[in-house]
Amino acid sequence: MSSDFAFWKVGEGDPGEIYDGLAEGVTDGIGACSEVSWFRDELLSRWPDLVDVLEPTEYDLRDAPEDAAKYVLLTLPVSMLGHLDGIFELARQYELRGYSGVAGEAF
Template sequence: MSSDFAFWKVCRGDPGEVFDGLADGLTGALEASTDVFGFREQLLTRWPDLVDVLEPAVEDLLDVPGNAAKYVLLTLPVGMLGRLDDIFELAGRYELSGYSGVADEAF
């Protein structure tokens, strides 16, 4: 069992629809931001093992390098959910918003 959380800086449109579109690689409603890229880098610095549950994956960035600055999608297994408060605190420092797939609501 896992829980999905997407983070972004600027989203045009319905957050739930944007979240659903990420599964199909649709990122047109998201704007690139250095804050998203910084958040991604800090996540991986603090928790290197998140590389296995983070999208866009490193190999996907070769195809669409700008996506690293548009969004971060975490699919957290139950064993990693204890980090969630710290992840949200970090996202707050970068003034990111996003969507919780498990709660089916924007944050």
């Protein structure tokens, strides 16, 4: 069992549709912002174990390095849900938008 969360700074359209697109690797309508890159870097600095549940992966970034500044998608297993409060606080600090796949709600 896992929970999916997507984060971005600039995006056009319905958050649920953006989330669905990101789950399929579609980044149309998402703008690149340094805050997303900083968020990604700080996530991995604080919780290195997130590297295995974070997208885009390092492999994905070889073909599309700009995606590191567009979005972060986390698929958190139950064992990592304890990180969630800290992840949301960090997202607020960087003023990121997002969507919870489990709740079906934007944040």
